[in-house]
Amino acid sequence: MRRRELLVGGVGLAGAAACGGKSNKTRIAVIPKGTTHEFWKSVHAGAIKASRELDVEILWKGPLKEDDLKEQIGIVESFVSQGVSGIVLAPLNDKALVQPVKGAKNAKIPTVIFDSSLQGEEHVSYVATDNVAAGRLGGERLAKTLGAKGSVILLRYLEGSASTAQREQGFLEAMKANADLKVVSDNQYGGATTESASTAAETLLVAQGADKGQVAGVFCPNESTTFGMLLALEKLGLAGKVKLVGFDASDKLVAGLKDGKIDGLVLQNPLNMGYLAVKTMVQHLKKESIDKLIDTGARVADKENMDSAELKELLKPDLTPYLGQ
Amino acid sequence: MSAPQGLEARARSFLAQPWVGPLVALVSVYVLFAVLTPETFLRGIALETMARHTVVVALCAVGMTLVIVQGGIDLSVGSVVALVTVVTASAARAGHGPLVAALAGMAAGALCGALNGALVATLKITPFIVTLGTMSGLRGLAKGLADEQKIDADARGLDGLMMSDEASVLPVPPGVFIALAAAVAGAVLLAFSRFGRHVVATGSSPATARLSGISIPRVTFLTYALAGLMAGVAGVMEFSTLTVGDPTDSLGLELEVIAAVVIGGGSLFGGQGSVAGSLLGAMLMTVIATGATHLGIANWIQEILTGAIIVVAVTVDRWRHVA
Numbered sequence: 001m002r003r004r005e006l007l008v009g010g011v012g013l014a015g016a017a018a019c020g021g022k023s024n025k026t027r028i029a030v031i032p033k034g035t036t037h038e039f040w041k042s043v044h045a046g047a048i049k050a051s052r053e054l055d056v057e058i059l060w061k062g063p064l065k066e067d068d069l070k071e072q073i074g075i076v077e078s079f080v081s082q083g084v085s086g087i088v089l090a091p092l093n094d095k096a097l098v099q100p101v102k103g104a105k106n107a108k109i110p111t112v113i114f115d116s117s118l119q120g121e122e123h124v125s126y127v128a129t130d131n132v133a134a135g136r137l138g139g140e141r142l143a144k145t146l147g148a149k150g151s152v153i154l155l156r157y158l159e160g161s162a163s164t165a166q167r168e169q170g171f172l173e174a175m176k177a178n179a180d181l182k183v184v185s186d187n188q189y190g191g192a193t194t195e196s197a198s199t200a201a202e203t204l205l206v207a208q209g210a211d212k213g214q215v216a217g218v219f220c221p222n223e224s225t226t227f228g229m230l231l232a233l234e235k236l237g238l239a240g241k242v243k244l245v246g247f248d249a250s251d252k253l254v255a256g257l258k259d260g261k262i263d264g265l266v267l268q269n270p271l272n273m274g275y276l277a278v279k280t281m282v283q284h285l286k287k288e289s290i291d292k293l294i295d296t297g298a299r300v301a302d303k304e305n306m307d308s309a310e311l312k313e314l315l316k317p318d319l320t321p322y323l324g325q
Numbered sequence: 326m327s328a329p330q331g332l333e334a335r336a337r338s339f340l341a342q343p344w345v346g347p348l349v350a351l352v353s354v355y356v357l358f359a360v361l362t363p364e365t366f367l368r369g370i371a372l373e374t375m376a377r378h379t380v381v382v383a384l385c386a387v388g389m390t391l392v393i394v395q396g397g398i399d400l401s402v403g404s405v406v407a408l409v410t411v412v413t414a415s416a417a418r419a420g421h422g423p424l425v426a427a428l429a430g431m432a433a434g435a436l437c438g439a440l441n442g443a444l445v446a447t448l449k450i451t452p453f454i455v456t457l458g459t460m461s462g463l464r465g466l467a468k469g470l471a472d473e474q475k476i477d478a479d480a481r482g483l484d485g486l487m488m489s490d491e492a493s494v495l496p497v498p499p500g501v502f503i504a505l506a507a508a509v510a511g512a513v514l515l516a517f518s519r520f521g522r523h524v525v526a527t528g529s530s531p532a533t534a535r536l537s538g539i540s541i542p543r544v545t546f547l548t549y550a551l552a553g554l555m556a557g558v559a560g561v562m563e564f565s566t567l568t569v570g571d572p573t574d575s576l577g578l579e580l581e582v583i584a585a586v587v588i589g590g591g592s593l594f595g596g597q598g599s600v601a602g603s604l605l606g607a608m609l610m611t612v613i614a615t616g617a618t619h620l621g622i623a624n625w626i627q628e629i630l631t632g633a634i635i636v637v638a639v640t641v642d643r644w645r646h647v648a
Contacts, residue, residue: 035473036573159624187623194475194567195574199378200618206371207362207619231568235377235488236370251477252569 025057028281029079030088030274031072032062033115037223038250039270043115045322046274047088054282059084069093076100080107086281089123090115094162098122110284114277116163124284127277127294128163129268134247134298135167135221138266139174141300142217142245145263149180150216153208155201155229156189157222167221167247167266184208184215190225197228198235205232205242215242217263223248226265230256249301249315257306257315264302267314272296343590343598347605350588350638354609358616366619369496376497377487379611380504381406381566381575384559385582386589386603387511388438388552393586394515395548396528396595397445397452401459402556403578405437407571408467409560411476414570418478427483430564431557437463438553442546460579467572476570486565500562507558512600514551524548528595585610588638609634 030047032040044060051058059079063071069092077100079087087104091097094117101111102122114127142152154171157164168186175181188204190197197220208215218233220226226246230253233239239261246253247266256262273296283290301311339345358366365371385402392399413430421429437459444455487500495502515521523544526534535541563574587593588609589602613634617627 034573036475036571038475041474185621187621188618189624193574193576194569194571195563198566202374203378203615203618206368206374207365207615207621209365211370231566236374237489 025055026085026282026285027057027059028086028088028278029059029061029082029084030278031075031079031090032060033072033090033092034068035062037248039223039248039268041319041323042270042317043090043274043277045317045319046271046276047278048274048322049271050275050278050282054279056085056278056282058278062090063092069096073097073100076104080104080109083107084109086285087111088277088281089113089118091118091162092116093160094119110281112277112281112284114273116161117166125280125290125292125294127273127280128296129273129298130295131163131166132170132173134266134268135170135172136174137170137298137300138167138219138245138247138264139171141264141266141302142171142219142243143174143178143181145243145245146181146216148178151182151184151208151214152217152219153184153204153210153215154186155197155204155218155220155225156186157220157225158189158192164221171219171221190220190228192224194224194228194231197225198231199228201225201229201232202235205236205238210238210242211236213241217243217245220244220246223250223253226253226262230261233261245300251316254306254315257301257303260303264300265315267299267301267311269296269298269314271317271319344602344605346641347589347602347609347638350634350641351605351609351612354612354616354634358612358619362616362619366616371615371619373489373497375608375611375615376501377489377566378615379607380487380500380562381559382578382581382585382610383504383604383607384507384555384562385578386585386607387508387600388555389582389586390589390591390598390600390603391511391515391524391548392452392552393583393591393593394528394595394598395524395544396531397545397548398456398583398593399438399441399549399552400453400456400579401437401441401463402552402582403575404460404462404464404467405434405553405556406560406563406575406578407573408437408463408470409434409557410564410567410574411467411471411570411572413483413561413564414476414478415470417481417483418476421481423481423483426481427561430561431554434557434560435550435554438556439546439550441553442549445549446542446545464572471570471572473572475572478568478570480565480568483561483565484568487562488565500565503558503562507555508600508604511555515600520544520547525596528597530596581610582607584635588635606638609638 032043047058061075072092080103089111097118098120104111105122111123112125113123156168175183185208188200190200218229220229233242243263245264249265276294280290301315305311409430412433413426416426416429441456441459445452487498489498523539527541527544585606586603588606591598613631
């Protein structure tokens with residue numbers, strides 16, 4: 001299923017603006033930040049779910065590397081030149097994508113922004129987790145686990161990524177509310193890949209004397225930093241000893257939660273996000289009124305609640321009806 | 326007036342060793358950070374971590390040293406490492422044991438290297454362009470093989486290669502020893518074997534080498550294939566670190582590896598370079614990155630520092646050669 005849609009996307013790009021004769025369906029381009037993270041698979045599934053319900057065609061295409069800004073700008077521009085009906089975009093940068101989105105608007109193609117915010121007023125709606133609130137949720141969870149005292153580390157994700165910067169901000173706000181919690185490091189970034197995150201995490205843990213018990217807890221704002229941190233804690237023999245609250249879910253992170261190596265995972269609802277983003281676009285195209293801001297919600301999963309039906313759906317959503325295999 | 330002739334000559338020949346410069350740089354930077362952050366930087370665990378973080382770059386640098394001394398360059402090394410993590414993870418996921426998975430990964434690396442070598446040897450296009458092409462092509466292949474996702478696989482014990490076992494008597498994980506062994510093998514090959522002399526001769530002056538009866542295509546092919554094999558071993562280590570196959574991994578690794586070789590005294594014009602120097606260059610970059618984190622320096626300053634040190638190290642090295 002997914003392969004076929006990729007193919008459709010590719011053919012669409014090649015065929016450029018000449019397309020449109022074959023299918024009369026509304027064509028909506030959905031552009032994630034990347035395609036390797038588990039998170040985007042769920043977004044993709046949600047987008048497909050909406051496309052089936054609403055009988056529209058979606059074109060899924062994103063840069064493979066999560067921080068390839070130039071490629072993402074190029075993707076937006078090529079969809080504009082193809083003349084799609086609408087663009088649903090998770091911008092890699094809150095400023096750099098303003099111009100391409102404005103270009104789409106000038107070509108009478110509306111854009112719904114999802115996951116990560118965009119400056120300006122060129123887009124019609126913003127569908128996302130309230131990231132500051134979600135970060136605060138993670139911070140509060142870590143504070144509760146640690147009994148509101150001790151030294152904590154924040155490993156940031158990537159310079160210029162708005163959604164994670166807001167989570168980091170929310171986390172730091174939650175830390176400030178507790179006088180006995182001390183953030184000993186908050187200026188180190190994990191970078192784009194799991195490998196870079198795990199190297200940064202390990203160096204940071206050793207630098208702060210985590211192995212001597214000088215670090216009580218850590219917080220990571222997305223999947224790759226959380227997984228990198230988990231690998232680093234495992235390598236240093238600190239998994240479970242240093243409390244880890246992370247973000248998003250994948251097979252290995254869920255296993256970590258079960259083994260007690262991860263204390264909590266802040267979960268967004270990516271399937272719902274992909275679904276609502278496409279749905280909002282369709283509503284806009286049908287000239288129905290839509291909200292400027294749509295919050296898709298966040299929850300914290302831990303060892304106790306992870307088997308409940310509601311969280312199971314967030315931790316390990318069944319994507320096979322949408323993505324196949 | 327001056328020291329006795331014999332002593333001065335010996336001192337000069339010692340200083341002329343290509344790895345002396347990088348060694349001095351490494352020791353000074355290490356001492357600098359140790360003085361600035363004595364309570365964390367000097368601990369065994371910091372050393373162990375640094376050793377582990379150097380493994381992948383070091384392994385690739387062994388191969389890259391051969392390639393650069395031969396007068397070439399290999400820009401595809403990062404893509405090869407990513408492809409190897411994907412192949413190794415796929416093999417592990419398909420139910421193969423650790424040995425088969427690792428061998429499959431290494432074979433994939435060697436094949437990529439052989440492809441580079443065959444193209445450079447036959448097409449008469451500069452290696453920069455050939456490997457620029459394979460850098461993109463092999464990255465695409467990695468993404469395609471992985472179905473554009475990370476491959477989640479049971480590491481089947483391969484993760485032990487890069488993980489310190491508390492019960493083990495070894496101070497560092499096996500991966501570090503594998504990298505050291507590969508470096509020794511590479512150094513011996515380059516300095517003492519007939520093939521090594523042919524590599525140096527080809528890099529110094531291809532025309533002279535040809536006149537002395539060296540088959541340049543053969544030397545070229547073998548050099549790149551060996552570099553590919555080294556990248557294959559590095560890829561297995563990368564998989565061992567990550568425990569997943571990641572087709573987006575190691576983007577920009579080639580620049581780190583080239584920097585290590587150049588800091589270590591390698592000349593991009595060919596004919597010069599040593600495995601020991603490259604290894605020291607790789608360690609120097611890890612020490613800088615680690616030290617900056619221990620000092621709590623922001624990432625952007627770390628990047629500026631690394632860039633500055635590369636330029637300074639190479640400038641000092643050239644100046645030492647002229648003097």
